[in-house]
Structures are given as C-alpha cells and as structure tokens.
Amino acid sequence: MKQTTIRNLHRDLGYFYIGLIISFAFSGILMNHRESWHPEKYTIETKAIEVKLPSKEAINETFADSLGKALGIDDKMRRHKVDEDKFKISFEKHDVEIDLNSGKGEIVSYIKTPVISQMMKLHKSTSNWWIYYGDIFGLSLITIAVTGAVMIPAGKFNFKRRGWKLALAGIIFPLMFLFLFG
Template sequence: MKKINFRNLHRDLGYFYIGLIVSFAFSGLMMNHRESWHPEKYSTETKAIEVKLPAESEINDDFAEDLGKKLGIDDKFRRQMTKKGTFKISFENHDVEIDMETGKGEIVSFIKTPIISQAMKLHKNTSDFWIYYSDIFALSLITIALTGTIMIKAGKFSWKNRGWKLAVAGVVFPLLFLILFG
C-alpha cells in the first residue's frame, strides 16, 4: 500500500477549497457589519409618505403588515419596532420609517446587490444540501489543519516544539474574547 503524502494532500485540499475559504471569509466580514449597512442590498428609491398612526400601544405586527400593504409593499414582512419616536417596519425589500408625532416618513426600496447577496447566503443557507456540503467543508478544514501540523519535520518550528503552543493560543484567544466581550 502506498504511503500517504500529507504535504501533497494538504496542498491539494488547500487549492481545492481556497475559493470557498475566501467566499466564506468575505461573506463573514459582511455579515459582521450588517447592522451598520445593508451589504446585500442597496437603495434604489426613497419615497416620502405621510400616514396617521394610532397610539403606540395599538401598534403590533398585524398593524405593521397591513400598513405595508396599504403603502403598496407586497414583499415579506420581517419585523416592526418603535424606537426614539420613530416607527420602523422592515420588509424583505423595503424599510419604512415614520415619525410617530408627525406621521411623516419614507419608504426605502432595495434590490439585491449582485454577487454580494449571493455570497452572504453562504452564511445563511439552511438547505439540507448546503448543510451537508458545509459539514464536508468543515471536515476538510480540519484535515488541512491536521495535515499541516505534520508537514514540518523536527526542529525549532515543528509541531512538537512550537506548533502546539500556537494552536492552543489560537483556541484560547477567541474563548477569552467571548468571555470578556460576549
């Protein structure tokens, strides 16, 4: 039986998954900042509106969804909230913001940003196919990591002398970050 060449296996798996690794990293960066901007959407139109709102205690999901329909929004309702005197409704492709006091506001319409919106789906997709594919990808990353540990022979930079310490630090760092800032 032929001996497995871990250096070649490591190299070939690395080449095979480089595109997906970059896509996941790019998607992850955008997902980390999705509250600050709409990375998967961009504004195409802003329309001024004026509506009469009921008392804040009467505003709920049903009211928000119905108001959206009255305003001509027919896409999927996501959520509604009232914050700092502003009534906000989020739909799949529209955001509505209305000043609670004056009833004046705006509808912002969005369309999907090509490539970016598809890349962000890498972190959101829950189809059975994608879950299995992601599991295979995760196992491959583990394989790449483990084959990388045995590529460097004995010496001052080997797994035995230095690598394991850096690997432990790589596990401890995010755990500390989560404990301190999570």
C-alpha cells in the same frame, strides 16, 4: 500516515475548498460590519412619507401589511416592529420607518448587491443539504489545519518545537475574547 499522504490530503482539500473558504471569509468580514452598513443590499431611493398611525396596541401584522400596500409597496412583508417611538416594517425590497408621535417617516427602496448577497446567503442558509455540506466543510477545515500542522518535517519550525505555541495562542485568544467581552 505517510508524509506524502498528509501533504496530498492537505493540498487536495485546500484546492477543493478554496472558493468556499474565500467566499466564507469575505462574506464573514462583511457580516462583521453589517451594523455600520448593509453589504447585502444598497439603497436606490429614499422617499419621505407622513401617515396617520393608530395607537401602539392597534399596530399588528395585518395593519403593517395593509399600510405597506397603501404606500405602494407590493413585495412580501418580512416583519414589523414597534419600539418606544418608531414603527418599522421590513419588506423584501423596502424598509419603512415611521415616528409614532409625528407620523413622519421614510420608505427606503433597495436591491440586492450582486454576488455579495449570494455569498452572505451561504452564512445564513438553513437548508438540510447545506447544513450537512457545512458540517463536511468544517471537518475538512479541521483536517486542513491538522495536516498543515504536522506536514512540516523535523526542524526548528515544526509543530513540536514552535507550532504548538502559536496554535495554543490561537486557541487562547478567542477564548479570552469570549470570556472578557462575551
């Protein structure tokens, strides 16, 4: 392939995907820190509650949904969870957490963070067309990386003399991280 063709392919794919690369990078950074805070949504109200709960065994999806309605929550229930001492219900716009022993808890009402929640949805989407588009995007990123590596002409900073060492280090680092901490 001619040097100008490689440069043109690298440039045009880079221009075409610049928005998606920035969106994925930004939302990926936010998702890395979702245990500390929830970038997709922000709290608009927190309300203390106290309810009488049945035994752990009697808490099921039907109970969780009806409790939500009794608490005045009218949006769709996503899931519920009972662990050792907490009962949690997640709705589209509310989260409920109740202590199983005392019945005390809170309702957290939130709204989606504009733009950020939509960008993060890109990472989570499972629709067929988006999966195929993501595959094409992934192949294009590989193409951008390879064309970027080979488009520097001969000299002391080209891929053959210096770039392969950095590329190898870039491959080894995440593999070490996976093996050591994964």
